[in-house]
Amino acid sequence: MDAEMTEQTSTTGPAGLVGVSTEPGSKKPDPIVVADNITRTFGGLTAVDVDHVEIQRGAITALIGPNGAGKTTFFNLLTGFDQPNSGSWTLDGKSLKGVAPYKVARLGMVRTFQLTKVLAKLTVIENMRLGATGQKGERFWAAPFKFLWGKQEDEVTKKADELLARFLLDKKREDFAGSLSGGQRKLLEMARALMVDPELVMLDEPMAGVNPALKQSLLGHVKSLRDEGRTVLFVEHDMDMVRDISDWVVVMAQGKIVAEGTPESVMADQRVIDAYLGAHHDTDLSELDEERLEAEVEAEIAQEEDAK
Numbered sequence: 001m002d003a004e005m006t007e008q009t010s011t012t013g014p015a016g017l018v019g020v021s022t023e024p025g026s027k028k029p030d031p032i033v034v035a036d037n038i039t040r041t042f043g044g045l046t047a048v049d050v051d052h053v054e055i056q057r058g059a060i061t062a063l064i065g066p067n068g069a070g071k072t073t074f075f076n077l078l079t080g081f082d083q084p085n086s087g088s089w090t091l092d093g094k095s096l097k098g099v100a101p102y103k104v105a106r107l108g109m110v111r112t113f114q115l116t117k118v119l120a121k122l123t124v125i126e127n128m129r130l131g132a133t134g135q136k137g138e139r140f141w142a143a144p145f146k147f148l149w150g151k152q153e154d155e156v157t158k159k160a161d162e163l164l165a166r167f168l169l170d171k172k173r174e175d176f177a178g179s180l181s182g183g184q185r186k187l188l189e190m191a192r193a194l195m196v197d198p199e200l201v202m203l204d205e206p207m208a209g210v211n212p213a214l215k216q217s218l219l220g221h222v223k224s225l226r227d228e229g230r231t232v233l234f235v236e237h238d239m240d241m242v243r244d245i246s247d248w249v250v251v252m253a254q255g256k257i258v259a260e261g262t263p264e265s266v267m268a269d270q271r272v273i274d275a276y277l278g279a280h281h282d283t284d285l286s287e288l289d290e291e292r293l294e295a296e297v298e299a300e301i302a303q304e305e306d307a308k
């Protein structure tokens, strides 16, 4: 990360959120992402209908809401894995409309998702090298395209090894990703995302499938992303994680932003209790159906391949 990025001002990061309005769609002093009038329908269902949202730079923002609220669809739209029916959004003031996921990644916005069976067939170090290309599927990365990163192979491998050491995965370097535990896969995903040195890291359910022993370590790694000046936006059902590490929480229900604020204020907000916590208070949904998540990821990758 360059010096400009890590330089903090009082309007950047968690400090800048002090006194920010808790009305849905409130303005932030230093937004890295600004989205307007984003809608996405599937047949007769409106999955996302976000009037306005701003994500504060250098802070950790949680996106929460009941199942089917539209969180993952919103992630897909922001990162180019899906196209909205309407709306516009920017990263650092630059429009991302119609920009392919790997270009979005190279512009500084990277997302993680549940590891797929496809990536499970690659070794840990191969997965890391894949990260250097942005977010391409295995088919793109395969032999004919190796020349794209071949010249920089040494540099890429050095960076990959540094990240593997940081995430305590260096001993797993030559293992297939499929042999890793759920938590180790999450760490690998996070490490891989950092290969492009992103300014914004988006994590989709980072705690799902992670055993309690690795949860603390994962939390520490997420905080370290913020400590080095990055912005984190994550979708999560694990309320303990949301409470522990979020500087700001945005709540979605039925496609709309219904509340936002600090974790304390959001969890005491009647609109949130009605929309979400009433049904899911403190439930740990980390046992979410793995197969469903994997199917979602495979669909995302297929969409990306089709878009090429």
Ligand SMILES: Nc1ncnc2c1ncn2[C@@H]1O[C@H](COP(=O)(O)OP(=O)(O)OP(=O)(O)O)[C@@H](O)[C@H]1O
Pocket (backbone or CB within 6 Å): 042, 045, 046, 047, 065, 066, 067, 068, 069, 070, 071, 072, 073, 074
């Ligand atoms: N490709 C699709 N085709 C049809 N409907 C879809 C598609 N993707 C999502 N939906 C629907 O859009 C709505 C929002 O789904 P989404 O997965 O974004 O919610 P979510 O908040 O991420 O839920 P969860 O917490 O369960 O992951 C749901 O009703 C879902 O069934």
